[in-house]
Amino acid sequence: MKRVYPREEVCIGCHLCEIACIVEHSASKDIIKAFKAETPRPTARNLVEEEGAISFSVSCRHCNEPPCVQACISGAMVKDYQSGVVRHLEEKCMGCWSCIMACPYGVIRKNPVRKTVIKCDLCPERPIPACVEACPNRALIFEER
Amino acid sequence: MEKEQRGAGALLYYDQNQNYHDFVIERNPDKCIQCQVCLRQCSYSVHGYDERHDEMRADETRCVGCHRCEALCPTGAITIKKNPSDFRDNALWTPWHIKNIYKQAATGGVLLTGMGNPSPYPVYWDRILLDASQVTNPSIDPLREPMELRNYLGAKPDAIEIINGDELKTTFTPQIPIEYPLLFSAMSYGSINLNIHCGLARAAEEMGILYNTGEGGLHPSLYRYGRNTIVQCASGRFGVHRDYLNAGVAIEIKVGQGAKPGIGGHLPGEKIGPEISLTRMIPEGTDALSPAPHHDIYSIEELRQLIYALKEATDYQKLVFVKIAAVHNSAAIASGMVRAGADVIALDGFRGGTGAAPTMIRDNVGIPIELALASVDERLRQEGIRNQASLIVAGGIRCSADVVKAIALGADAVYIATAALIAVGCTVCQRCYTGKCPWGIATNDPYLAKRINPEIAHEKLANLIRAWGHEIQEMLGGMGINALESLRGNREKLRGIGLNEVELQILGIKHAGA
Ligand code: SF4
Numbered sequence: 002m003k004r005v006y007p008r009e010e011v012c013i014g015c016h017l018c019e020i021a022c023i024v025e026h027s028a029s030k031d032i033i034k035a036f037k038a039e040t041p042r043p044t045a046r047n048l049v050e051e052e053g054a055i056s057f058s059v060s061c062r063h064c065n066e067p068p069c070v071q072a073c074i075s076g077a078m079v080k081d082y083q084s085g086v087v088r089h090l091e092e093k094c095m096g097c098w099s100c101i102m103a104c105p106y107g108v109i110r111k112n113p114v115r116k117t118v119i120k121c122d123l124c125p126e127r128p129i130p131a132c133v134e135a136c137p138n139r140a141l142i143f144e145e146r
Numbered sequence: 147m148e149k150e151q152r153g154a155g156a157l158l159y160y161d162q163n164q165n166y167h168d169f170v171i172e173r174n175p176d177k178c179i180q181c182q183v184c185l186r187q188c189s190y191s192v193h194g195y196d197e198r199h200d201e202m203r204a205d206e207t208r209c210v211g212c213h214r215c216e217a218l219c220p221t222g223a224i225t226i227k228k229n230p231s232d233f234r235d236n237a238l239w240t241p242w243h244i245k246n247i248y249k250q251a252a253t254g255g256v257l258l259t260g261m262g263n264p265s266p267y268p269v270y271w272d273r274i275l276l277d278a279s280q281v282t283n284p285s286i287d288p289l290r291e292p293m294e295l296r297n298y299l300g301a302k303p304d305a306i307e308i309i310n311g312d313e314l315k316t317t318f319t320p321q322i323p324i325e326y327p328l329l330f331s332a333m334s335y336g337s338i339n340l341n342i343h344c345g346l347a348r349a350a351e352e353m354g355i356l357y358n359t360g361e362g363g364l365h366p367s368l369y370r371y372g373r374n375t376i377v378q379c380a381s382g383r384f385g386v387h388r389d390y391l392n393a394g395v396a397i398e399i400k401v402g403q404g405a406k407p408g409i410g411g412h413l414p415g416e417k418i419g420p421e422i423s424l425t426r427m428i429p430e431g432t433d434a435l436s437p438a439p440h441h442d443i444y445s446i447e448e449l450r451q452l453i454y455a456l457k458e459a460t461d462y463q464k465l466v467f468v469k470i471a472a473v474h475n476s477a478a479i480a481s482g483m484v485r486a487g488a489d490v491i492a493l494d495g496f497r498g499g500t501g502a503a504p505t506m507i508r509d510n511v512g513i514p515i516e517l518a519l520a521s522v523d524e525r526l527r528q529e530g531i532r533n534q535a536s537l538i539v540a541g542g543i544r545c546s547a548d549v550v551k552a553i554a555l556g557a558d559a560v561y562i563a564t565a566a567l568i569a570v571g572c573t574v575c576q577r578c579y580t581g582k583c584p585w586g587i588a589t590n591d592p593y594l595a596k597r598i599n600p601e602i603a604h605e606k607l608a609n610l611i612r613a614w615g616h617e618i619q620e621m622l623g624g625m626g627i628n629a630l631e632s633l634r635g636n637r638e639k640l641r642g643i644g645l646n647e648v649e650l651q652i653l654g655i656k657h658a659g660a
Pocket residue numbers: 007011012013014015016017018019049056057058135136137138139140141
């Protein structure tokens with residue numbers, strides 16, 4: 002399956018990938034409304050890790066054998082074996098954070114308002130995930146490996 | 147002199163100079179989403195985030211006008227403007243002179259700058275017009291007819307001898323084919339980083355042209371682009387060894403540079419990291435000082451010795467370029483250079499860029515490349531030695547029309563450098579010497595250098611050459627010429643506008659209407 006791969010050597014730590022993710026997953030899909038009108042501000046599903054000159058954006062790896070799915074006790078985290086995507090079904094999530102503890106990449110985040118979790122869904126409505134498209138320096142690649 | 151962060155506990159009074167800043171930053175509060183991209187991208191720490199009030203702030207006194215924040219702001223909330231605050235009008239004491247005096251009175255130092263001479267001297271390219279064909283010699287449509295831009299650099303024989311009907315008897319010295327009359331000019335590894343060098347090398351390879359290493363040696367990863375490389379041998383001899391000399395297709399002896407004629411170079415020790423120390427062959431952290439002269443060249447005879455030493459070291463397989471800054475007697479010097487055995491003469495005009503130069507030198511020494519080119523070409527023709535060397539001009543070539551005019555004035559090709567840097571984002575903020583280039587170009591700071599993705603740089607540089615190539619073809623076609631070679635030195639195709647007799651005479655062109 003196609004996944005999003007970061008390229009640390011050209012990531013400039015601008016965080017525009019996070020901003021694009023927020024806009025894509027906002028109600029309005031408008032950058033200014035998403036940030037200024039939607040409260041609380043939506044949370045990004047990817048995370049730029051930084052230390053000095055090193056930076057890269059991490060998001061869900063959509064593992065073949067996902068520890069988050071195994072850890073989920075309510076059946077809210079599921080692996081869609083057809084598309085390969087690890088999906089989160091919000092209506093089933095009870096906010097126990099088991100998946101957060103299980104994820105070896107630390108890329109599942111809390112939704113502070115709804116007390117559930119959020120994670121990367123590879124932007125099902127787009128041909129290329131928003132973060133990849135927004136990155137100004139081609140530091141994110143969406144490809145089959 | 148960098149101002150300390152303003153804030154709690156700071157004194158209220160600052161040196162007079164620091165408040166007379168050049169730019170103001172307008173941030174549209176309706177558009178700003180406090181994402182802080184501007185803060186993260188500014189290498190001069192202009193932008194800040196005030197957590198208590200949840201708003202972005204800016205210390206405009208630090209802004210150099212690089213426009214990085216403006217370019218990256220996802221909502222277009224930022225506009226960088228010239229500071230409208232001005233001194234009383236005075237045709238003699240301009241704000242530029244006044245501010246420079248304040249700076250020097252505060253520091254006692256030489257004013258430093260980067261990039262090329264921005265002063266309002268005449269730009270002769272803009273006072274020269276091209277001809278176009280009409281009914282008697284019709285124009286050519288390059289989309290339908292073949293149009294030749296290929297060119298060969300190197301000395302051409304005085305005459306060609308053919309035996310047995312079709313066999314060439316004359317032996318040629320090495321020739322380098324270039325597919326466009328454009329080369330990337332010398333920029334050293336150190337003044338710019340490896341990512342840019344990579345982009346230049348790959349673009350040169352794709353487009354069939356050459357790039358120039360500058361005087362910093364050659365990174366091992368770039369030896370594979372040898373067929374498209376000119377290696378430079380400058381007064382500091384940094385990175386020069388046998389393999390380096392043999393790595394490219396040509397060796398350039400840099401005698402002078404347009405941005406700072408008569409001046410040596412200085413790459414400060416802080417910039418000599420492990421990789422640069424390796425290619426320059428000097429210890430880490432030591433200053434790289436290139437002397438003003440080559441200490442083994444004090445005459446044309448000694449230049450000849452170096453030219454032939456390099457030819458000998460490379461088995462007469464490489465072309466030897468000699469680059470000088472355009473100065474008052476360039477024509478006589480160029481004649482000497484050709485007689486000393488140079489295969490290519492590179493002339494760098496006073497608009498040429500640099501990583502760092504004293505401002506007064508950059509803005510007041512040297513001459514416009516157009517005049518130097520015309521006089522050198524003319525002199526070499528008069529002496530009957532124009533065929534013995536190719537002529538490349540550099541220093542402020544801004545567009546394809548400048549290239550076409552340069553060729554009609556006698557050049558074989560042009561060197562571009564500032565235009566290449568602009569292609570990858572440079573906004574000519576003239577702060578290359580600080581090492582903090584926010585576009586990741588004139589810096590080796592690993593955090594900033596990542597801003598140049600060699601792949602993107604390669605694409606943009608190749609696109610620039612491609613685009614200029616198309617335009618050059620159109621202009622040639624418009625003049626009824628189907629090969630670049632037929633335009634070289636064809637001054638009949640040029641006319642001056644608003645130029646006086648002396649200028650027209652030096653350029654060797656007629657006035658428009660004549
Ligand atoms: S947008 Fe691209 S360059 Fe910027 S932080 Fe994200 S991955 Fe890195």
